[in-house]
Amino acid sequence: MSDQEPVGKRMLGQLRDHTEPYRPDAWEDFEQFRVAKSRRRRIAFYWLAAASVVILFGTAVLTSHIIHRGQVVPHPLAYTKHQSHVNPGQAEPAPATDAAALNPIKTVTREKPAGSSKSQPRQQSYLTSRAANPQAGRPIVQTENKDITVNAKAVYSVADPEMLTPRPFSAPIIHFSQLYVRREAPQEEVAPQRARLAHWGIGVAQQTNRAAHTDAELNLGIGGHLLVPLSEQFSLVTGFSASKQSLNVRKSEQLAAAQGTAQLQRVRYHWFSTELPVHLRYKLIHSRKLGLTATAGISLQNSMGQQTDYTYKTRRTINTYSEGTGGPVLVSSQVIEESSSVRENENRDRWTFGMPLYLGIGLGYQWQGRTLEIEPYIKYPLGTVTAERLQLTSVGIQLRLSGAFKRRPGQ
Secondary structure (H helix, E strand, O other): OOOOOOOOHHHHHHHHOOOOOOOOOHHHHHHHHHHHHHHOOOHHHHHHHHHHHHHHHHHHHHHHHHHHHOOOOOOOOEEEEEEEEOOOOOOOOOOHHHHHHHOOOEEEEEEOOOOOOOHHHHHHHHHHHHHHOOOOOOOOOOOOOOOOOOOOEEEEEEOOHHHHOOOOEEEEEEEEOOOOOOOOOOOOOOOOOOOOOOEEEEEEEEEEEEOOOEEOOEEEEEEEEEEEEOOOOEEEEEEEEEEEEEEEEEOOHHHOOOOOOEEEEEEEEEEEEEEEEEEEEEEEEEOOOEEEEEEEEEEEEEEEEEEEEEEEEEEEEEEEEEEEOOEEEEEEEEEEEEEEEEEEOOOOOOOEEEOEEEEEEEEEEEEOOEEEEEEEEEEEEOOOOOOOOOOOEEEEEEEEEEEEOOOOOOO
C-alpha cells in the first residue's frame, strides 16, 4: 500500500501506527516544525514599529515648528514714564483737587470808582480765578451790579495766596525701542470657517502574510470606510472590509525522510477574514492638491472557514537486476517521485476573533472634489486571529477613492 496516496485520516493513522513502511519519527518532526514556527519571533516588526513612532513624532514636531515660525509677535513700540522734578527738601505737592478743597475761594466786595476803567476789575478777577483753578476753561467770576452808571459793586473771587506757590515741573518721557514707528496692520476680517463634513470612501487592498519558512502569496480584499473629522489635523477612520487570506508554509531541512516514505513538503492555510477598523489619521502635509497622512490604530478582525492543505512527496528508487554466473547484476536504476495532497476541514466551522495593530502612511491627490489615495501599511496581530493560532505579519498596499458628503440645504 506504499504506492497509494494518503487520502484521509484513516490512511494517516495507519502510517502513524507503522502498518506501512513509514519512518517512525516523521510525524513528530512535523509537530516540532509547527511548534518552532509558532514560536518564531519577528524582530523586524518591532524595529519597524519603533521607527514609525519616531517618524510620526518627528514629523508632528517639525510641522508644529514650521507653523509657529510664521506667526509674528508684536513688539512694544514705546512706553511712557512720567517724571517729576521736585526741589530737594520740599514735599511733593498734592493733587489739584486736594489743593482746591483745602484752599477755599474767598469772596471780596469792593466799591468801584466812577472814573475807573471797566476792564480793570474784570482782568484782575480773571487772573485770580485762573490762579485758583488752573484746570478751568474760563475764569470763575461772579458780578453783582447794583448801579451800572454810578458806584457799582463788583463781586469777584480772589484765590488764596498759597495757591500762587510754584509747582514742580512734570512732563512725559518717551523711550522708543525701535528706530521707526511701525504702522498698525489693517485688521483683516476672518472668514467664517466652513463646517467639517464627513467623507465616504471605497478601497481595494492587496497584502501578503509572512511568517517563518513561508512563501509570499498575494491576497485581495475590498471594503468601504467612513472618515469623521475631529479637528483640523485629526480624523477618525472606520468602516468594513472583507478579504480572502492564506499562509503558505514550506518544508524545513529537518523534515527529510527516507526513501519510500511520505515526506511533508508544504502546508497551506486559507481562510475568510472580515475587519472593522478603528483608526486615527493625522495630516502631516496638506496642500491644495497633495496631502501626506499617517494612520494608526487597531482593527476588530474575524476569521472563519479555515482549511488546511498538506502536500506530501514520496520518492522511490526502482533497481532492475539480472541473474548471472557470479550472482545478481544491476541492470538499471530509476528514481520515481510522487506528490499527494490532503485537505483538513476540522476548523472550517470555527470563528476566531482578534485585534491586529495597524500602521500606514498614505499619499493623496485631490481631483474634481474627490481624493485618490495610496497607502502602504503593516498589520501585526495582538492576539489570536486564526483557528490554528498562527503568528503572522501582514504587509500590503491599499488604494482608496473618497469624497465628502453633500451639504443639505439650509446648513
